[in-house]
Amino acid sequence: xxxxxxxxxxxxxxxxxxxxxxxxxxxxxxxxxxxxxxxxxxxxxxxxxxxxxxxxxxxxxxxxxxxxxxxxxxxxxxxxxxxxxxxxxxxxxxxxxxxxxxxxxxxxxxxxxxxxxxxxxxxxxxxxxxxxxxxxxxxxxxxxxxxxxxxxxxxxxxxxxxxxxxxxxxxxxxxxxxxxxxxxxxxxxxxxxxxxxxxxxxxxxxxxxxxxxxxxxxxxxxxxxxxxxxxxxxxxxxxxxxxxxxxxxxxxxxxxxxxxxxxxxxxxxxxxxxxxxxxxxxxxxxxxxxxxxxxxxxxxxxxxxxxxxxxxxxxxxxxxxxxxxxxxxxxxxxxxx
Amino acid sequence: xxxxxxxxxxxxxxxxxxxxxxxxxxxxxxxxxxxxxxxxxxxxxxxxxxxxxxxxxxxxxxxxxxxxxxxxxxxxxxxxxxxxxxxxxxxxxxxxxxxxxxxxxxxxxxxxxxxxxxxxxxxxxxxxxxxxxxxxxxxxxxxxxxxxxxxxxxxxxxxxxxxxxxxxxxxxxxxxxxxxxxxxxxxxxxxxxxxxxxxxxxxxxxxxxxxxxxxxxxxxxxxxxxxxxxxxxxxxxxxxxxxxxxxxxxxxxxxxxxxxxxxxxxxxxxxxxxxxxxxxxxxxxxxxxxxxxxxxxxxxxxxxxxxxxxxxxxxxxxxxxxxxxxxx
Numbered sequence: 001x002x003x004x005x006x007x008x009x010x011x012x013x014x015x016x017x018x019x020x021x022x023x024x025x026x027x028x029x030x031x032x033x034x035x036x037x038x039x040x041x042x043x044x045x046x047x048x049x050x051x052x053x054x055x056x057x058x059x060x061x062x063x064x065x066x067x068x069x070x071x072x073x074x075x076x077x078x079x080x081x082x083x084x085x086x087x088x089x090x091x092x093x094x095x096x097x098x099x100x101x102x103x104x105x106x107x108x109x110x111x112x113x114x115x116x117x118x119x120x121x122x123x124x125x126x127x128x129x130x131x132x133x134x135x136x137x138x139x140x141x142x143x144x145x146x147x148x149x150x151x152x153x154x155x156x157x158x159x160x161x162x163x164x165x166x167x168x169x170x171x172x173x174x175x176x177x178x179x180x181x182x183x184x185x186x187x188x189x190x191x192x193x194x195x196x197x198x199x200x201x202x203x204x205x206x207x208x209x210x211x212x213x214x215x216x217x218x219x220x221x222x223x224x225x226x227x228x229x230x231x232x233x234x235x236x237x238x239x240x241x242x243x244x245x246x247x248x249x250x251x252x253x254x255x256x257x258x259x260x261x262x263x264x265x266x267x268x269x270x271x272x273x274x275x276x277x278x279x280x281x282x283x284x285x286x287x288x289x290x291x292x293x294x295x296x297x298x299x300x301x302x303x304x305x306x307x308x309x310x311x312x313x314x315x316x317x318x319x320x321x322x323x324x325x326x327x328x329x330x331x332x333x334x335x336x337x
Numbered sequence: 338x339x340x341x342x343x344x345x346x347x348x349x350x351x352x353x354x355x356x357x358x359x360x361x362x363x364x365x366x367x368x369x370x371x372x373x374x375x376x377x378x379x380x381x382x383x384x385x386x387x388x389x390x391x392x393x394x395x396x397x398x399x400x401x402x403x404x405x406x407x408x409x410x411x412x413x414x415x416x417x418x419x420x421x422x423x424x425x426x427x428x429x430x431x432x433x434x435x436x437x438x439x440x441x442x443x444x445x446x447x448x449x450x451x452x453x454x455x456x457x458x459x460x461x462x463x464x465x466x467x468x469x470x471x472x473x474x475x476x477x478x479x480x481x482x483x484x485x486x487x488x489x490x491x492x493x494x495x496x497x498x499x500x501x502x503x504x505x506x507x508x509x510x511x512x513x514x515x516x517x518x519x520x521x522x523x524x525x526x527x528x529x530x531x532x533x534x535x536x537x538x539x540x541x542x543x544x545x546x547x548x549x550x551x552x553x554x555x556x557x558x559x560x561x562x563x564x565x566x567x568x569x570x571x572x573x574x575x576x577x578x579x580x581x582x583x584x585x586x587x588x589x590x591x592x593x594x595x596x597x598x599x600x601x602x603x604x605x606x607x608x609x610x611x612x613x614x615x616x617x618x619x620x621x622x623x624x625x626x627x628x629x630x631x632x633x634x635x636x637x638x639x640x641x642x643x644x645x646x647x648x649x650x651x652x653x654x655x656x657x658x659x660x661x662x663x664x665x
Contacts, residue, residue: 074410076406105443106443107441107442107443107445108443108444109443110440110441110443111441111442111443115441115442117441117442117443117445117446118445119442119445119446124406124409124410124446125438125441125442125446127433127434128433129429129433132402132429132430132433132434133402133434134402135398135399135400135401135402135403135405135406135430136402136403136405136406136409136430136434137406138399138402138403138406139402139403139404139405139406139407139408139409140406140407140409140410141406142403142406142407143406143407143410143411143412144410146362146388146407146412147412165398165426166398166399166402166429169396169398169399169400169402170399170402172394172396172399173393173394173396173399173400173403176394325443326440328444329439329440329443329444330439330440330478330479331439331478331479331503332439332447332449332502332503333501333502333503334577336478336480336481336503336529336530336576336577337576337577337578
């Protein structure tokens with residue numbers, strides 16, 4: 001159980017060659033897709049409790065955006081956090097064990113689906129109160145500017161967060177203080193069951209940046225390389241000029257808001273239309289078109305299957321946390337009663 | 338020993354800790370160029386510059402969250418609320434992020450942050466500016482809450498709070514900022530979670546904190562003239578709460594009155610009553626009584642406000658009611 005997994009997640013450093021790089025991004029996206037499918041299975045089997053918000057359909061955002069970062073840059077996100085955590089380098093073992101409520105999970109089984117933290121990989125967690133983590137992200141970027149450590153913070157949230165105060169206060173302060181941060185709104189069109197047209201007075205989320213004098217960008221997440229390139233421009237602006245950017249990435253989730261959501265607010269035809277432009281398939285097609293070859297593709301996909309299967313087994317076999325975890329993790333030092 | 342005002346003692350603590358540790362900074366509304374809404378941070382901008390004494394817009398949720406994020410990656414922020422009343426709009430940041438991030442990350446991330454500012458009633462500032470917020474916050478595991486009554490404790494507790502690896506909330510009082518007291522020279526740190534006996538006595542224990550410690554002492558002086566010897570326990574820290582000092586006192590006096598601002602439903606007084614009756618049931622000769630702010634929003638009228646806030650007269654009357662119950 002404590003042995004090393006048979007295969008490792010790809011390193012975050014960019015290898016030489018466009019083909020190899022794209023193959024890695026495809027592998028990253030596939031790993032997220034497969035981990036999420038196993039999460040859905042684990043939920044159906046009763047191994048995962050509480051809320052489970054899947055990232056299926058949005059993989060190009062996590063894989064592309066995080067490819068634009070250095071390993072020591074910071075990432076923070078909302079409760080739909082599995083894909084972001086994996087792309088930041090969290091091992092699938094730690095993620096699935098967390099979902100299964102095991103002490104070997106990234107947050108020792110105390111956080112659950114919505115709270116994926118990985119200090120080693122500078123993954124500052126997923127947060128369950130919509131918009132509440134956006135000021136935190138500004139604070140992390142504030143610390144980087146204060147220490148002049150050259151790090152950039154990426155802060156993800158959904159378009160549903162754009163109406164709450166935390167979004168506006170976080171962006172306002174980041175722009176006022178010129179913080180090295182990139183705010184990425186993953187606009188998947190639905191704030192739970194409410195479409196953007198019924199939750200916002202404007203259709204273009206990125207317009208919100210104008211009021212803060214902040215740079216902005218807006219694009220579809222169909223092509224993972226395009227996501228990487230566009231986020232990379234904002235990361236460069238943050239790193240070199242210490243300026244924030246608001247990016248609206250237009251994406252789509254193929255599953256409901258959470259596992260309990262049958263998604264009756266949208267039509268099957270709409271879902272089918274989006275699945276036709278599944279960024280995962282697009283990346284696969286692109287890798288093959290660039291000449292990866294069937295044999296290498298098969299090996300790549302098998303290695304993902306093996307990594308996921310190992311993580312599921314690890315999560316299944318791991319022990320649950322004990323009561324001793326509770327007080328020890330609540331305070332640093334003695335419990336304050 | 339020197340004599341300092343309460344606000345000067347707080348300022349000294351911040352200056353000394355900022356000189357000692359460059360990860361410490363002060364952030365809040367009007368803390369810099371304005372010199373502090375209540376002049377607590379007077380002169381600090383000139384001393385440390387805009388990098389470490391940071392004026393914010395009116396955005397409590399925003400800058401409280403900025404503090405939490407900065408603390409998670411290793412800085413040690415002091416976040417000043419112009420008053421704790423305004424922390425209500427930052428409650429989510431304190432409750433859901435500062436208090437919980439350590440546990441929900443499985444112990445990976447500490448949050449070494451201090452939130453401080455004036456708390457509870459001032460003078461006729463009305464229903465939205467007179468809250469005793471400590472009761473809400475002391476309820477929350479993951480937080481520590483302290484409420485000093487004297488300049489020396491204000492300095493020592495703030496220094497301890499800044500050095501603590503947990504979120505610590507320091508409750509001050511606008512009405513105490515001008516109060517003078519002796520403050521020891523040098524690097525005096527007051528350990529969090531320790532009460533003191535502010536005045537020894539034998540007949541009844543009056544437990545209080547912050548400004549109410551002064552009200553309790555005033556009541557004790559009145560009671561002395563009527564031959565009732567009241568011991569005043571100054572809690573200083575509300576979470577952790579010093580059960581040992583409270584129990585030892587009630588074992589001497591056999592009676593207890595708790596005095597605090599804030600409403601009677603739940604709260605620090607109810608918590609103390611619960612603990613003391615459990616831990617020292619046999620020592621008690623009478624029920625534990627509470628003197629609190631009346632159970633209504635704070636009125637503006639000076640006369641009605643005085644009637645709502647605990648005054649020495651109400652403490653004296655409550656103690657006398659308690660003494661009327663003969664020893665069992």
